[in-house]
Amino acid sequence: MSQKTLFEKVWERHEVVPETADTPAVLYIDLHLIHEVTTPQAFTLLREQNLKVRRPDRILATMDHSTPTTTEEIFGRIPIRMESAAQQIHKLEDNCREFGIELLGMTHKDRGIVHIIGPELGATQPGKTIVCGDSHTATHGAFGALAFGIGTTEVGHVLATQSLLQRRPKTLAINVKGRLPAGVAAKDLILAIIGKIGVGGGTGHVIEYRGEAISALSMDERMTICNMSIEAGARAGMIAPDETTFEYLNGRPKAPQGAAWDKAVAAWRELKSDAGARFDREVDIDASALEPMITYGTHPGMVLPISGSVPTKPDDPAFAKALNYMGMTPGERLLDKPINIVFIGSCTNARLSDIQLAARVIKGHKVAAGVRMLVVPGSQQIKHAAEALGLDKIFLDAGAEWRESGCSMCIGMNGDLAGKGEYVVSTSNRNFEGRQGQGARTLLASPATAAAAAIRGRITDPRQFL
Amino acid sequence: MPYPQNTSQSYEMQPIKSVKSRTVVLPSTDIDTDQIIPARFLRTTTKEGLGKQLFSDWRYDANGTPKTDFVLNLPESQGAAILVAGNNFGCGSSREHAPWALMDFGIRAVISTEIADIFSSNALKNGLLPLVIDKATHAWLMEHPGADVEIDLETTTLKLPDGKSVKFPIEAFARYCLLNGIDELGYLLNQDDAISRHERAYP
Numbered sequence: 001m002s003q004k005t006l007f008e009k010v011w012e013r014h015e016v017v018p019e020t021a022d023t024p025a026v027l028y029i030d031l032h033l034i035h036e037v038t039t040p041q042a043f044t045l046l047r048e049q050n051l052k053v054r055r056p057d058r059i060l061a062t063m064d065h066s067t068p069t070t071t072e073e074i075f076g077r078i079p080i081r082m083e084s085a086a087q088q089i090h091k092l093e094d095n096c097r098e099f100g101i102e103l104l105g106m107t108h109k110d111r112g113i114v115h116i117i118g119p120e121l122g123a124t125q126p127g128k129t130i131v132c133g134d135s136h137t138a139t140h141g142a143f144g145a146l147a148f149g150i151g152t153t154e155v156g157h158v159l160a161t162q163s164l165l166q167r168r169p170k171t172l173a174i175n176v177k178g179r180l181p182a183g184v185a186a187k188d189l190i191l192a193i194i195g196k197i198g199v200g201g202g203t204g205h206v207i208e209y210r211g212e213a214i215s216a217l218s219m220d221e222r223m224t225i226c227n228m229s230i231e232a233g234a235r236a237g238m239i240a241p242d243e244t245t246f247e248y249l250n251g252r253p254k255a256p257q258g259a260a261w262d263k264a265v266a267a268w269r270e271l272k273s274d275a276g277a278r279f280d281r282e283v284d285i286d287a288s289a290l291e292p293m294i295t296y297g298t299h300p301g302m303v304l305p306i307s308g309s310v311p312t313k314p315d316d317p318a319f320a321k322a323l324n325y326m327g328m329t330p331g332e333r334l335l336d337k338p339i340n341i342v343f344i345g346s347c348t349n350a351r352l353s354d355i356q357l358a359a360r361v362i363k364g365h366k367v368a369a370g371v372r373m374l375v376v377p378g379s380q381q382i383k384h385a386a387e388a389l390g391l392d393k394i395f396l397d398a399g400a401e402w403r404e405s406g407c408s409m410c411i412g413m414n415g416d417l418a419g420k421g422e423y424v425v426s427t428s429n430r431n432f433e434g435r436q437g438q439g440a441r442t443l444l445a446s447p448a449t450a451a452a453a454a455i456r457g458r459i460t461d462p463r464q465f466l
Numbered sequence: 467m468p469y470p471q472n473t474s475q476s477y478e479m480q481p482i483k484s485v486k487s488r489t490v491v492l493p494s495t496d497i498d499t500d501q502i503i504p505a506r507f508l509r510t511t512t513k514e515g516l517g518k519q520l521f522s523d524w525r526y527d528a529n530g531t532p533k534t535d536f537v538l539n540l541p542e543s544q545g546a547a548i549l550v551a552g553n554n555f556g557c558g559s560s561r562e563h564a565p566w567a568l569m570d571f572g573i574r575a576v577i578s579t580e581i582a583d584i585f586s587s588n589a590l591k592n593g594l595l596p597l598v599i600d601k602a603t604h605a606w607l608m609e610h611p612g613a614d615v616e617i618d619l620e621t622t623t624l625k626l627p628d629g630k631s632v633k634f635p636i637e638a639f640a641r642y643c644l645l646n647g648i649d650e651l652g653y654l655l656n657q658d659d660a661i662s663r664h665e666r667a668y669p
């Protein structure tokens with residue numbers, strides 16, 4: 001038998017019908033995550049065509065994108081301010097009720113950002129195929145699942161058939177040698193990878209992150225890495241499961257229990273690329289040479305080590321346009337540039353360890369005068385765990401806002417927005433024009449770098465606070 | 467022109483054999499779906515009417531007045547159904563609202579040197595053709611906005627005004643469905659036996 005990559009093993013096991021020159025593969029989907037923004041039109045289609053949901057038991061619904069983050073609105077003491085958001089939320093409630101789908105609704109203790117709750121509940125498991133109408137579904141690949149984002153038409157396909165028509169993607173190995181130096185986070189590593197291969201560098205590929213630096217990461221950190229695969233153009237990113245993975249999943253409510261657990265772990269141990277398995281492409285990167293990273297432009301590939309200066313590209317109008325939007329000049333040093341807002345949140349960096357890291361940096365300090373700091377945990381479970389550790393107090397004492405979970409200022413759909421021209425040091429994943437508000441300027445960074453910026457009101461190397 | 471232009475309409479699967487139109491050129495590279503349709507317009511539960519908000523932050527000023535210098539607002543761009551854009555078009559979010567907005571505006575094809583995976587897949591399901599072509603042809607199109615071109619889906623060729631034509635790749639099954647007005651969901655529903663067998667083999 002030929003050697004196989006992790007991706008090939010998971011793909012082949014889910015081929016209901018293999019692909020031919022004329023037809024794509026029919027790929028079976030084990031877990032379908034849904035949320036309020038990308039599903040209403042798919043349910044409408046089901047109704048129009050009089051179709052049933054094939055496997056409601058393989059779907060998990062939550063609400064995160066357009067949900068408010070104030071306690072009053074979440075727990076119904078005041079109505080949701082945004083009418084259109086309320087409508088989407090109620091539509092999802094109706095759809096889940098009508099089609100018999102489990103919903104972690106507004107006040108549910110397990111509600112949260114869709115890519116955070118899947119792993120947290122143990123629904124995300126090695127070897128599964130996982131889809132969601134959301135491009136950051138790549139996050140779940142951290143467990144050795146094949147997980148990718150789909151459009152709303154495809155959401156309808158999966159609702160009706162639990163399957164998708166897919167062409168087999170190519171494989172790209174990213175070999176990360178060495179260890180991350182102290183004070184350099186998983187976020188810095190993935191930003192460096194995107195900077196190296198470019199925002200279209202992974203298009204058409206599934207990435208497998210491998211090597212010593214990857215094995216040394218916690219599950220939270222691995223999720224940060226896989227999450228941003230799409231920012232390099234790859235629909236999916238995967239990491240082979242190992243003891244760290246099994247330990248994370250053991251005992252989680254939707255993970256296998258008892259004898260089924262032992263059987264599952266035995267099968268999961270096979271989920272790694274065989275020695276000598278061939279990838280379509282390979283890229284090497286040395287983790288030990290990295291420092292904290294921060295973006296300066298309007299896509300995640302426009303990224304620099306924090307001690308760097310904005311490059312000069314005289315004949316590149318796209319580059320000039322991006323710098324103009326960002327209010328940056330060629331040759332400008334990034335350190336000490338004044339900022340306005342700090343956002344700790346999103347499916348990239350709002351897990352408990354991210355919030356702990358930000359708290360460690362800000363503890364005993366104050367948010368700089370004139371700076372707003374917003375801390376939005378990735379799920380209600382994370383919020384409560386952080387509160388049990390007293391982290392909310394640390395942020396509140398520093399002058400930050402502590403919110404209910406959701407996507408919040410990562411995408412600003414719920415009204416948590418930055419103003420025109422404001423600089424936001426954000427732990428999220430996209431620094432596109434207008435992503436965090438019309439005219440808002442996003443600087444992507446790790447939770448430590450974001451918290452350090454809050455203290456000084458300027459772009460700051462977090463290592464001085466660690 | 468095979469389709470009405472710049473009108474709100476629903477997207478019945480009509481067969482598509484070709485798209486013939488003037489081009490409109492958006493030279494920016496890495497145009498992400500947040501530019502195509504900003505997130506604040508995604509608080510909708512239908513597909514209709516999104517053309518108004520296409521490229522909203524580039525098209526309108528703070529008061530909602532169309533910016534006269536933005537290419538889609540120019541008189542000569544009205545009715546153009548083929549958008550030529552810089553490398554890596556449609557990157558970012560999986561929102562199908564992006565092709566819905568383009569279609570609703572009247573765009574029927576996007577041409578670039580690279581188009582993001584999820585955007586391409588979404589586009590094909592809505593009858594919007596994502597064309598990836600060679601750099602030289604692309605460079606020519608970028609320099610000649612308003613060129614009259616024809617995309618022939620049967621022969622998978624892009625015909626340029628000087629009579630030259632270049633081939634473009636397109637996934638075979640998606641092409642078949644587009645040419646024949648077939649909805650992919652019907653094909654998947656017909657796989658019911660195979661899907662049930664798979665479910666029995668891997669409960």
Ligand code: SF4
Binds near residue numbers: 113115346
């Ligand atoms: S946190 Fe941001 S990137 Fe993640 S799912 Fe929500 S909107 Fe998308």
